[in-house]
Amino acid sequence: MNNIFEVSSLLDNINTLFNKNIYLKDIWIKGEITDLKEAAFSGHKYFQLKDEKSLLKCVFFKFLQKRSDIFEDGDFVLMNGEMEVYQPRGDLTLKVKFVKKEGVGDISQEIQNLRKTLENEGLFDRSRKRILPKYPKSISVITSPNSSAWEDIKKTIQIRYPLVKLNLIPTVMQGDDCADDVVNSINYANSLDWDDLILISRGGGSEEDLMPFNLENIARSIFSSSIPIVTGIGHEDDFTTADMVADHRGLTPTAAAQMIVPNIINIKEYLTGINTNISKYLEFKIQLKSPIVKNINDNLDNLYQKNIENYLQEIDRYDSNLINFLKNKINLQESKLEYANNSLEIYNIKQMSERGFNLIENIDGKIIKTISDVQINEQIKIMMADGTLDSIVKNKTKE
Numbered sequence: 246m247n248n249i250f251e252v253s254s255l256l257d258n259i260n261t262l263f264n265k266n267i268y269l270k271d272i273w274i275k276g277e278i279t280d281l282k283e284a285a286f287s288g289h290k291y292f293q294l295k296d297e298k299s300l301l302k303c304v305f306f307k308f309l310q311k312r313s314d315i316f317e318d319g320d321f322v323l324m325n326g327e328m329e330v331y332q333p334r335g336d337l338t339l340k341v342k343f344v345k346k347e348g349v350g351d352i353s354q355e356i357q358n359l360r361k362t363l364e365n366e367g368l369f370d371r372s373r374k375r376i377l378p379k380y381p382k383s384i385s386v387i388t389s390p391n392s393s394a395w396e397d398i399k400k401t402i403q404i405r406y407p408l409v410k411l412n413l414i415p416t417v418m419q420g421d422d423c424a425d426d427v428v429n430s431i432n433y434a435n436s437l438d439w440d441d442l443i444l445i446s447r448g449g450g451s452e453e454d455l456m457p458f459n460l461e462n463i464a465r466s467i468f469s470s471s472i473p474i475v476t477g478i479g480h481e482d483d484f485t486t487a488d489m490v491a492d493h494r495g496l497t498p499t500a501a502a503q504m505i506v507p508n509i510i511n512i513k514e515y516l517t518g519i520n521t522n523i524s525k526y527l528e529f530k531i532q533l534k535s536p537i538v539k540n541i542n543d544n545l546d547n548l549y550q551k552n553i554e555n556y557l558q559e560i561d562r563y564d565s566n567l568i569n570f571l572k573n574k575i576n577l578q579e580s581k582l583e584y585a586n587n588s589l590e591i592y593n594i595k596q597m598s599e600r601g602f603n604l605i606e607n608i609d610g611k612i613i614k615t616i617s618d619v620q621i622n623e624q625i626k627i628m629m630a631d632g633t634l635d636s637i638v639k640n641k642t643k644e
Contacts, residue, residue: 256332269328274301274339277352278320280451293451294324294339295352300453302331305341314346318452319353322346356459360486363461368468374492375473377505381441383410384505385434385472387427390415394448394477394498401499406506412440418447423457428466435471443470444505445487446477446498458485467491477501604628616641 250258263269276294283290288307293300303324305313316322325343330336363369384402388395390413402411414434417426427445434443445467447455457463458478467474467490476488477495488494495501605613606626613619619638627634 252335253332256330256335259330260332263328263330271325272328272339273323273325275321275323275347276301278316278318278322279453281316281318292318293453294322295453301339302336303339303341305344309342313344316344316346319356320346352456356486359459359461359464360489363464363486363490368464368490377473377475377493378441380507381409381505383412383440385412385414385437385440385443387414387416387430387434387443387445388447388498389418392418392448394418394446397448397497397499398444398446398477398502401502402506405503405508407509409506419450419454419457424460424463427457428462431463431466431470431474438472440472442473442475442505444475444477444501445491446495446501447479448498449480449483455479455483455485458487460486463487464490475501475505616643 274294276296279293279295279300281290281292288310290305290307290310292303292305294303295301303326314322323345324339324341326339326341329338329340331338360369367373386395386398388398395413399411402409412434414430416430417423431443431445434440455478458476464486467476467487473492475493475495476485476491477498477500478485478488479497481496493504495504604627606628607613607619608624608626611618613625619625619641621638621641623638625636625638627636
């Protein structure tokens with residue numbers, strides 16, 4: 246346990262070893278530029294150098310850049326520099342001294358070749374891009390459920406147009422499984438056919454993080470979708486092949502969310518304006534037509550006054566006849582009712598029992614009409630004039 250290091254002392258020792266190694270102090274490396282960023286104030290450039298297997302972080306200070314070639318993401322370069330461990334984060338870093346541009350990197354060239362192929366096949370044509378529904382009822386959102394993009398989308402939609410339903414399709418949005426998972430989510434949304442459009446979205450990231458959205462299978466899946474697709478991938482500067490195929494592109498997840506729904510405040514203002522215009526129009530029309538309506542009303546009063554008096558006299562004549570008719574009908578109905586009441590008394594159970602006829606029921610209250618309605622040893626009830634007998638069937642004899 247003698248050789249116990251603190252983190253900073255360990256990194257100091259590693260840097261000391263690097264400084265003593267003449268190869269690491271003046272090393273030449275080739276690879277493809279990715280994730281390039283330039284500090285606005287200092288002008289220092291921060292990026293990564295990659296090949297098919299690995300990534301190396303690099304820093305290129307402003308005062309060393311004058312004699313080097315200008316480069317950008319996707320360029321294949323030859324670099325000279327020295328290796329060190331950046332102690333605050335423990336990052337293995339190449340401090341670049343010189344850069345020579347040697348062309349476009351393999352990956353960038355593959356992307357350009359793919360885009361040319363897709364363009365020739367018509368996947369980027371504006372004529373095939375569909376118009377988004379003006380007032381969508383339901384939207385599929387393909388994104389990671391734990392991402393800031395999903396939170397931004399929900400918040401934006403809730404503020405702008407809370408009437409729409411969002412259906413989250415949880416999806417892996419970076420890494421080796423991303424492309425296949427996005428394709429599966431697009432196919433799933435189309436198979437359900439519930440939603441008016443699909444939003445594919447994720448937040449910003451490195452070029453490596455966004456690389457799946459430059460792959461052919463996602464592009465062709467977007468093209469094949471029967472439902473319009475909007476993308477909101479990364480930041481404004483991140484432009485992927487998926488964006489080029491999609492029906493519409495939002496610069497960010499928030500911008501995409503704003504694009505796919507109307508603003509309910511604007512709708513309310515529009516409807517209020519229509520209501521005001523209709524009210525003013527109706528008021529104008531009423532004022533315009535009031536003299537005409539009054540004139541017609543006066544004429545109608547004069548025209549029908551005499552007829553109304555005649556009708557009232559006719560009503561008086563028919564009134565007495567109607568009263569006599571109704572009295573006769575009531576008397577007739579009362580006679581029929583009295584007859585029916587007398588008939589019902591004949592069938593009154595109690596009165597029938599007094600004549601020796603009794604009502605028999607099983608324990609469920611069902612009336613027994615024939616011996617077929619009961620079984621041997623079944624309990625029955627016999628309704629008598631003065632009470633009920635509980636009995637058990639011991640024998641059945643059919644006559």
